[in-house]
Amino acid sequence: MSHLLRTSRVFAWFLLTGLSVAIIIASAFYLYLRPSLPPVHQLLDVKLQTPLRVYSADNRLIAEFGEKRRAPITIEQIPTIQLQAFLAAEDARFHDHFGVDIKGLTRAAIELVSTGSIQSGGSTITMQVAKNYFLSRDRTFIRKFNEILLALQIERELDKDKILELYLNKIYLGNRAYGIAAAAQVYYDKPVDELTLAQMAMLAGLPKAPSAYNPLANPERALIRRNWILGRMRDLGYITQEDWSEATKAPLTATYNMREAEVDADYVAEMARTEMVRRFGEAAYNDGYSVTLTVDGTKQQAATEALRTGLENYDRRHGFRGPIGQFDIAGMSTAELSNQLLNYPRVEGLIPAVITSVNDDEGAARVHTRHLGPGKMDFETMTWAKRYRTENLTGPTPEKPSDVVNVGDVVYVKVTQLPQIQEQTPETDGNEPRLELQVALSQAPRVEGAVISLSAKTGAIEALAGGYSFSQSKYNRATQANRQPGSTFKPFLYLSALENGRTPATIYNDAPIVFEDSELEGAWRPQNSSGQFYGPTTLREGLYRSRNLVSIRLLRDLGIRQTLNYLDQLKIPTANMPANLSLSLGAGQLTPMALARGFAVIANGGYDVEPYLIKTIQEPDGTVVYEAPETVLCDSDCEQQLTDNASEDPLTESNSDTPETDGILLPASAQQSAEKRVMKRLADERSVYIMHTILQDVVRRGTGRRALALNRKDLAGKTGTTNEQKDTWFAGFNHDVATTVWVGFDQPSPLGRREFGASTALPIWVDYMKTAMQGAPESTMARPNGIVNIRINPRTGERARPGEDGTFEIFKEEDAPAPLSQDTNGNGSGANDSDSLPGQIF
Known part of the structure; x- marks a missing residue:
């Protein structure tokens, strides 16, 4: 007994010594590591890396930017059975331990001793939270010890539900999905509370190894993992035997579901992204901001589609430029054909396809498309494809498919009918023939364009398209392309004339003129x-018929410097405007956005306009960090009232120092929703009203008559075509909306001698406005005081004499033609100073 007692004492001393050494070592580690451990309360302030999401004004997703897909949710939004699935898979004793599971750590230690390597970490969910939020993923003892210490602290300071919520929002579940809500969307296109038991178990199996147990990458292993978790749930009493039996028999239903944009607005999305990065830096991609724009989803989609259709129509008028590629298809399998087509990019709705056969007798060609396989292209879809020679010349009309395409040609096509099973009818014999893929010949346009639609009274961008395809070119022509406005510039010149004593009845001679001017590089002989x-x-x-010679004489009469000063008053950029008479024909340069803004000033009655795109910016918890200020249109009476009430209701006055980026205007001084933007009057409302009536005549009687197809009486606008048809425009509006369309080549070159603003830009404008104004009541500017109607002689501009042919015209009271005297002989200019007629004529 004494020997046994001595032996027991020795073992006891060894055990006590080992325990003491372990405690000392652990204490040393604790004292060494504790100061470097982050405070647990930081967990509550951590911003999970959540992508930037951009929405339209009607809450439709436009774009998502960011490396990680994540949609944080609260523990209350997650079904209990889903929580239990994760507990069964990762930490069944979660509600029993204090952050560290001794059994799990012991098991991990035994595995290390027996195998020589770490087989499992023995980590609890709390330890995983500590690791995922604060530590690296290195498999070292120091990191594990830090993990244990942090887990103990987390358990002391946070409740179990909060720890579980942090875990389920942070974990990586494959396919760029972080957190359970993102994973439910990516794999099943459902919110968490709509998943089946089998789907819940599948997600719970992913944290262990997202790549190895991914149902998309490795369905067999994923199924085994899912069924093991279901068995654990049954054994733990979370589900019944019947639930387990049904769920284990369920097939794999996971598919890849990236959330698609609901509005085709890539140029708008890029503008928003640029502005967010300017404001918040790289945090814009990770801090979960939601940006709501001013664009209306329906109008934006209409603008995108109208521009693409218009550019395609122009392109077809000028012929088929031939295949985009050619290769030898002899002996190739369908898989090889598809691989070859990978060399040709898809462009929006245009799909690359290779011609596999051409049958003139059948009147069709057979194709193989990259994504949809074999299909048929009927000759009816090729009849437009006259061979392109120049912008003014095409080849003969094709008469059969072989006139257009050959075997091995790679062309772009549009799908007109997807393959499908034909519905059985009483006439069929029970078989269900498959309807084959039908496609139409197409080609990617080289011509480009832009559409900008503004709320005339606020400047809010309601729709914007900066080109045919953002994937082809990220150059935003709406905000970046400086182009000659042509005749769309003339309304600003004529508005200047109305502000300086001229009237709609003032006479100018539309006759040949030759200028010898060194600034104009020799003789200039302008024509209509x-x-x-x-x-x-x-x-x-002169304006509604767009007479060039009238505009030139008018500018010469007004003075170039005075006109440029007036443009500055209207805040129309003059840096790229020529200081010579070519200014009258729109020879300067403006972006489509700048031109749209100028027409919005006319549309709203003469008030300043600042285009802006961002309506609100919100943090993930819904906190609004920016809201666009309310716009206040302010005339002279308003300005006086603002001066009197400045201390009671402070307003933010717009000024030229407001930062502008790529067409987005976000006043730096207007950061609170209570603030407002004061937009002052830039032009006399009577002059603007008269301009409205003239530009309405452009639609009713002039070059904009195609707009009559909209069957509205409130439309006004102006076409524009520059020299050699390099730029074509239409800028149109009613009292509420101003929309501008530009069409041209990126490298300015002629569009063709038969192409004008009325044939290229105006059809796009009509196509867009058909949707944008659907259901909207007609809106015209109210007639201001100080306007009179007078019957005039259109040949002289003076009041019509009794018995003369005449027409009614409107005037500002002070500019009305003088009353007829007894000895009036009918000769006069219609202006206040009849002596000015010779200067206007000659």
Whole structure:
């Protein structure tokens, strides 16, 4: 007994010594590591890396930017059975331990001793939270000890539900999905509370090894893992035997579901992304901001589609440029054909396809598409494909498929009918023939364009398209392309004239003129687009018929410097405007956005306009960090009232120092929702009202008559075509909305001698406005005080004498033609100073 007692004492001393040494070592580790451990309360302030999401004004997703897909949710939003699935898979004793599971750590230690390597970490969910939020993923003892210490602290300071919520929002579940909500969307396209038991178990199996147990990458292993978790749930009493039996028999239903944009608005999305990065730096991609834009989803989609359709129509008018590639298809399998087509990018709705056979007797060609396999292209879809020669010349009309394509040609096509099983009818014999893929010949346009639609009274961008395809070119022509506005510039010149004593009845001569001017590089012989001249013309007719010679004489009469000063008053950029008479024909340069803004000033009655895109910016918890200020249109009475009430209701006055980025205007001084933007009057409302009536005549009687197809009486606008048809425009509006369309080549070159603003830009405008104005009541500017109607002689501009042919015209009271005197002989200019007629004529 004494020997046994001595032996027991020795073992006891060894055990006590070992325990003491372990405690000392552990204490040393604790004292060494404790100061470097982060405080647990930081967990509550951690911003999970959540992507930037951009929405339209009607809450439709436009784009998502960021490396990680995540949608944080609260523990209350997660079904109990889903929580139990994760506990069964990762930490069944979660509610029993204090952050560290001794059994699990002991098991891990035994595995290490027996195998020589770490087989499992013995980590609890709390330890995983500590690791995922604060530590690296290195498999070292120091990191594990830190993990244990942090887990103990987390358990002391946070409740179990909060720890579980942090875990389920942070874990990586494969396919860029972080957190359970993102994974439910990516794999099943459902919110968490709509998943089946089998789907819940599948997600619970992913944290252990997202790549090895991924149902998309390795369905067999994923199924085994899922069924093991279901068995654990049954054994732990979370589900019944019947639940387990049904769930284990369920097939794998996971598919890849990246959330698609609900609005085709890539250029708008890029503008928003640029502005967010400017404001928040790289945090814009990770801090979960939600940006709501001013664009309306329906209008934006209409703008995108109208521009693409218009550019495609122009492109077809000028012929088929031939295949985009060619290769030898002899002996190739369908898989090899698809691989070859990978060399040709898809462009929006255009799909690359290779011609596999051409049958003139059948009147069709057979194709193989990269994504949809074999299909048929009927000759009816190729009849437009005259061979392109130049912008003014095409080849003959094709008469059979072989006139257009050959075997091995790679072309772009549009799908007109997807393959499908034909519905059985009483006439069929029970078989269900498959309808084959039908495609139409197409090609990617080289011509480009832009559409910008503004709320005239606020400047909010309601729709914007910066080109045919953002994937082809990220250059935003709406905000970056400086182009000659052509005749769309003329309304600003004529508005300047109305502000300086001229009237719609003022006469200028539409006759040939030659200028010898060193600044114009020699002799300049301007002409009208028709090549004809029409003699003495009123300003109204000169504008709605877009007479160049009238505009030139008007600018010469007003003075170039005075006109440029007036443009500055309207805040139309003049840096790229020529200081010579070519200014009258729109020879300067403006972006489509700048031109749209200028027309919005006319549309709203003469008030300043600042285009802006971002309506609100919100943090993930819904906190609004920016809200666009309310816009206040302010005339002279308003300005006086603001001066009197400045201390009671402070307003933010717009000024030229407000930062602007790529067409987005977010006033730096207007950061609170209570603030407002004061937009002052830039032009006399009577002059603007008269301009409205003239530009309405452009639609009713002039070059904008195609807009009559909308069957509205409130539309006004102006076409524009520059020299050699390098730029074509239409800028149109009613009192509420101003929309501008531009069409041209990125490298300016002629569009073709038969292409004008009315044939290229105006159809796009009509196509867009058909949707944008659907259901909207007509809106016209109210007639201001100080306007009179007078019957005039259109040949002289003076009041019409009794018995003379005449027409009614409107004038500002002080600019109305003088009353007829007893000895009036009918000769006069219609202006206040009849002596000015010779200067206007000659």
